[in-house]
Amino acid sequence: MAAEIESIMSKSVQELAIDGEESLEKYIQKGTDSGKCNTSVSLIEVPIVDIGLLKSPLTRTEELHKLRSALSSWGCFQVINHGMTSSFLEEMRQVAKQFFSLPMEEKQKYSRKTGSMEGYGNDMVLLEHQILDWTDRLYLTLNPEDQRQLRFWPENPQTFREMLDEFAKKSQQINEILLKEMAGSLGLDERPRVTARFNYYPPCPMPDKILGLKPHADGSALTILLQDKEVEGLQFLKDNQWFRVPIIPEALLVNVGDQAEIMSNGIFESPVHRVVTNTERERMSVTVFCTPDSEKEIKPADGLIDETRPRLYKTVKDYVSFYFEYYQQGKRTIEAAII
Numbered sequence: 001m002a003a004e005i006e007s008i009m010s011k012s013v014q015e016l017a018i019d020g021e022e023s024l025e026k027y028i029q030k031g032t033d034s035g036k037c038n039t040s041v042s043l044i045e046v047p048i049v050d051i052g053l054l055k056s057p058l059t060r061t062e063e064l065h066k067l068r069s070a071l072s073s074w075g076c077f078q079v080i081n082h083g084m085t086s087s088f089l090e091e092m093r094q095v096a097k098q099f100f101s102l103p104m105e106e107k108q109k110y111s112r113k114t115g116s117m118e119g120y121g122n123d124m125v126l127l128e129h130q131i132l133d134w135t136d137r138l139y140l141t142l143n144p145e146d147q148r149q150l151r152f153w154p155e156n157p158q159t160f161r162e163m164l165d166e167f168a169k170k171s172q173q174i175n176e177i178l179l180k181e182m183a184g185s186l187g188l189d190e191r192p193r194v195t196a197r198f199n200y201y202p203p204c205p206m207p208d209k210i211l212g213l214k215p216h217a218d219g220s221a222l223t224i225l226l227q228d229k230e231v232e233g234l235q236f237l238k239d240n241q242w243f244r245v246p247i248i249p250e251a252l253l254v255n256v257g258d259q260a261e262i263m264s265n266g267i268f269e270s271p272v273h274r275v276v277t278n279t280e281r282e283r284m285s286v287t288v289f290c291t292p293d294s295e296k297e298i299k300p301a302d303g304l305i306d307e308t309r310p311r312l313y314k315t316v317k318d319y320v321s322f323y324f325e326y327y328q329q330g331k332r333t334i335e336a337a338i339i
């Protein structure tokens with residue numbers, strides 16, 4: 001990964017939002033459309049996949065068909081009946097919210113170090129003229145368990161750690177079920193690296209110039225997202241047009257990441273998405289990235305290459321290590337893997 005060029009002592013977005021005095025120049029998008037969360041952007045019709053129906057022989061075929069077509073059209077879908085109850089999801093949202101509401105000194109006990117992702121902090125600055133995202137984060141490794149760095153796991157609110165532990169277990173189960181259904185043949189990892197990113201987007205004074213997250217596709221194999229229950233913001237790009245993702249409080253949004261696109265030889269698409277801001281309300285989300293082990297070589301599965309569908313991607317390793325440099329330049333990392 002490229003070295004971080006700025007110390008992380010700069011203010012959190014949360015402080016900037018309260019301050020109102022400071023220049024927001026570094027956050028302003030220079031391109032044309034930084035997007036708005038308004039209703040002129042169409043809602044995406046994301047398929048809803050019911051994991052319960054996937055498990056039952058009577059309904060399985062139809063559900064599987066839905067899943068596969070979602071993977072190759074939008075690259076994302078919502079899952080329900082996923083093993084986390086609505087009250088569990090709500091509690092998860094609450095502990096996340098409580099953490100970001102703590103006084104700054106308390107949150108800073110979990111601050112990430114310059115040049116490292118793990119912990120609490122704002123956007124990593126890897127480039128001189130980087131445009132910053134309007135978001136503060138708490139980034140934690142969940143699995144393998146022996147790689148957890150517990151010193152970054154908040155002890156306040158009190159239930160944070162046990163909630164996250166449960167959330168990790170359940171997310172891992174969902175990941176396993178979906179990967180198996182998607183891609184028995186892809187050889188996706190049995191022991192993936194799972195990380196969580198808690199995202200906090202404060203209200204923003206310039207929503208038509210500033211993005212919560214700039215356009216990107218995920219560097220994972222699969223991403224599972226717990227959205228805010230009330231505040232929209234996530235948008236997906238399809239055919240050069242942005243679409244809003246509807247909120248379904250009891251559902252989790254799942255999207256394909258670049259590494260599954262590579263392994264499926266492009267049959268599954270890793271969709272570009274972004275988060276827009278608004279002036280009125282804070283927004284929270286929790287992202288779980290399921291990523292193959294960094295030692296593993298990632299390449300298109302042999303069974304998915306033939307004369308009509310030639311191999312589209314090179315073999316890559318430790319994809320995440322070069323992901324962020326591309327991300328911060330607003331480039332798609334997967335371009336580095338295209339033959």
Ligand SMILES: O=C(O)CCC(=O)C(=O)O
Binds near residue numbers: 197199225227284287
């Ligand atoms: O906050 C969201 O809804 C999306 C987050 C996201 O895209 C990410 O963490 O990669």
Ligand SMILES: [Fe+2]
Binds near residue numbers: 216217218273
């Ligand atoms: Fe993302």
